Amino acid sequence: xxxxxxxxxxxxxxxxxxxxxxxxxxxxxxxxxxxxxxxxxxxxxxxxxxxxxxxxxxxxxxxxxxxxxxxxxxxxxxxxxxxxxxxxxxxxxxxxxxxxxxxxxxxxxxxxxxxxxxxxxxxxxxxxxxxxxxxxxxxxxxxxxxxxxxxxxxxxxxx
Amino acid sequence: xxxxxxxxxxxxxxxxxxxxxxxxxxxxxxxxxxxxxxxxxxxxxxxxxxxxxxxxxxxxxxxxxxxxxxxxxxxxxxxxxxxxxxxxxxxxxxxxxxxxxxxxxxxxxxxxxxxxxxxxxxxxxxxxxxxxxxxxxxxxxxxxxxxxxxxxxxxxxxxxxxxxxxxxxxxxxxxxxxxxxxxxxxxxxxxxxxxxxxxxxxxxxxxxxxxxxxxxxxxxxxxxxxxxxxxxxxxxxxxxxxxxxxxxxxxxxxxxxxxxxxxxxxxxxxxxxxxxxxxxxxxxxxxxxxxxxxxxxxxxxxxxxxxxxxxxxxxxxxxxxxxxxxxxxxxxxxxxxxxxxxxxxxxxxxxxxxxxxxxxxxxxxxxxxxxxxxxxxxxxxxxxxxxxx
Numbered sequence: 001x002x003x004x005x006x007x008x009x010x011x012x013x014x015x016x017x018x019x020x021x022x023x024x025x026x027x028x029x030x031x032x033x034x035x036x037x038x039x040x041x042x043x044x045x046x047x048x049x050x051x052x053x054x055x056x057x058x059x060x061x062x063x064x065x066x067x068x069x070x071x072x073x074x075x076x077x078x079x080x081x082x083x084x085x086x087x088x089x090x091x092x093x094x095x096x097x098x099x100x101x102x103x104x105x106x107x108x109x110x111x112x113x114x115x116x117x118x119x120x121x122x123x124x125x126x127x128x129x130x131x132x133x134x135x136x137x138x139x140x141x142x143x144x145x146x147x148x149x150x151x152x153x154x155x156x157x158x159x
Numbered sequence: 160x161x162x163x164x165x166x167x168x169x170x171x172x173x174x175x176x177x178x179x180x181x182x183x184x185x186x187x188x189x190x191x192x193x194x195x196x197x198x199x200x201x202x203x204x205x206x207x208x209x210x211x212x213x214x215x216x217x218x219x220x221x222x223x224x225x226x227x228x229x230x231x232x233x234x235x236x237x238x239x240x241x242x243x244x245x246x247x248x249x250x251x252x253x254x255x256x257x258x259x260x261x262x263x264x265x266x267x268x269x270x271x272x273x274x275x276x277x278x279x280x281x282x283x284x285x286x287x288x289x290x291x292x293x294x295x296x297x298x299x300x301x302x303x304x305x306x307x308x309x310x311x312x313x314x315x316x317x318x319x320x321x322x323x324x325x326x327x328x329x330x331x332x333x334x335x336x337x338x339x340x341x342x343x344x345x346x347x348x349x350x351x352x353x354x355x356x357x358x359x360x361x362x363x364x365x366x367x368x369x370x371x372x373x374x375x376x377x378x379x380x381x382x383x384x385x386x387x388x389x390x391x392x393x394x395x396x397x398x399x400x401x402x403x404x405x406x407x408x409x410x411x412x413x414x415x416x417x418x419x420x421x422x423x424x425x426x427x428x429x430x431x432x433x434x435x436x437x438x439x440x441x442x443x444x445x446x447x448x449x450x451x452x453x454x455x456x457x458x459x460x461x462x463x464x465x466x467x468x469x470x471x472x473x474x475x476x477x478x479x480x481x482x483x484x485x486x487x488x489x490x491x492x493x494x495x496x497x498x499x500x501x502x503x504x505x506x507x508x509x510x511x512x513x514x515x516x517x518x519x520x521x522x523x524x525x526x527x528x529x530x531x532x533x534x535x536x537x538x539x540x541x542x543x544x545x546x547x548x
Contacts, residue, residue, distance in 0.1 A: 066441050094216055102209035103226045106233065109202040110194065110246075113229035120213065121223040146444030147225070148500045 055082035058157070062137065065153045067145025072096060072138040081135060095120060096129045096138030104131070117151045130154055160187035160270060163263040167243075170259050171344050172251030172503070174231075178267055179203040180241040186271065190246070206235050207242055225253060236260060238268040240275055250501050252448075254347050305349050309333050312399055313354050316373060317425060323369055325362040326420040330408065330435055331355030332449055334426035339452040345502070346448045356403045357416050357427050360387065363405065375401060410546035412438040412483045414476070422465050429457055430469035434476055437487040440543045448501060450494050454513045455506045459520070470517055474524040481533035482542035484521065491518050 055073050059082040062071035070085030074093040083089035103115040118129045128147050130137040141150060164176045168189050175190035183204035185196055210221045224235040227249055234256065236243040243264050313329045320327035329337060333354055336342040358366055370377065375392035382390050390403040408414040414434050422428045436450045453468065460467025477484040495514050498507050
């Protein structure tokens with residue numbers, strides 16, 4: 001059970017960033033609050049063992065898709081549910097949760113249709129974020145992978 | 160700034176664009192009336208905050224966010240002193256948009272820095288210097304002309320070959336760009352200075368002399384080892400590389416050229432061009448877009464119909480080899496499934512109806528005994544070859 005508790009260091013950095021913002025977003029604040037409460041044991045959001053096994057299998061299947069170099073599944077509160085990623089799963093999970101939450105807000109503000117997927121480009125890294133009803137999926141993409149094709153492939157895997 | 164936004168808005172699929180400074184204040188906009196400041200600004204600020212948060216958390220610079228909604232898309236380019244926001248259709252060709260938008264982003268960034276004063280200019284300069292990878296703006300701008308240069312080299316080689324009695328024909332992505340008027344919009348820009356050709360083995364000696372006369376240097380080791388099926392040449396100064404398939408295009412499946420190259424003048428016939436894309440087991444976006452361009456621009460035809468896609472020929476290839484049938488039908492199915500992500504109406508409907516009709520023709524044609532025997536084994540055994548690059 002202990003292995004799903006998040007290290008505090010990224011959370012501290014995210015909190016510091018949020019406090020500096022003139023327009024702190026409610027969804028992100030809520031995300032951080034949920035993570036704080038989880039870290040401090042105020043509520044138990046750790047899924048049961050069979051659910052965790054299912055998530056791990058899902059992450060492994062997503063990783064097998066052509067063009068995918070790593071997969072992570074993050075609950076809406078930012079908790080990493082499963083990961084098949086070489087390194088940095090915690091931080092990459094935070095990235096996926098940030099972008100997923102922000103995209104939902106942007107869609108709402110501009111009265112656009114529902115968020116489907118997003119792509120973040122940071123240096124040589126590209127991460128595809130896909131929204132699901134209860135969690136976000138973050139997929140590290142290879143240099144030549146097409147986000148549209150990977151998201152279609154992932155949609156099949158996610159059912 | 161408005162002129163730069165107008166240039167971006169001229170790209171097919173762009174609905175509007177706007178720029179905010181680093182405080183989230185609207186600096187310039189070219190948007191349809193449906194969007195007003197009260198809806199734009201909260202969205203712009205959320206994205207600015209997200210980018211700032213990501214950079215703080217990951218200690219890496221965010222270059223771009225591409226957010227796809229069910230029927231819309233927003234591409235956000237980080238200008239370091241603000242952001243450029245481009246609202247577009249979900250199925251926009253993003254690499255094509257980037258050709259214009261990256262250049263505009265560079266100029267907008269300079270304008271914002273100029274307007275913000277020396278302190279911001281300094282901070283932005285430091286941020287840029289810290290970046291691990293700079294977008295090659297000049298390279299991107301030149302990329303739009305690369306297709307034209309490559310096509311001119313291809314025409315030059317094909318004309319010179321014809322004068323020596325050599326039947327040389329273009330294939331691959333540049334062939335699609337040569338025969339599809341919608342390719343400039345639908346297909347991806349070329350990734351390098353590469354040209355693929357088809358030739359008959361009987362013309363090999365003449366081809367060697369021809370390439371030498373055109374200034375191309377043979378890849379001696381490769382040609383000595385593989386010259387019976389593939390030849391490589393390069394114009395070293397210009398950087399153009401030629402990959403010439405001899406008698407057969409063989410990647411995941413074999414596509415023979417026998418009696419096919421004489422049918423058309425510049426490229427291999429449309430049916431062969433389509434088959435050269437449908438044979439790819441791990442189809443990428445570039446190949447998928449090429450398939451869309453071929454079938455959007457050309458109706459299905461029959462034997463001898465060189466201005467159309469000879470559906471009978473496609474079906475005949477698929478009727479003799481179950482592996483060919485399997486890969487081609489998987490790819491046609493996939494292209495129909497994904498068409499909404501890449502094409503808008505009416506092209507979407509045109510493509511889907513032609514692809515479905517082609518599937519029907521492939522299914523209806525009688526299959527060979529070899530095909531039927533292999534079909535019994537099914538997917539239990541690998542049905543394609545693993546191409547070597």
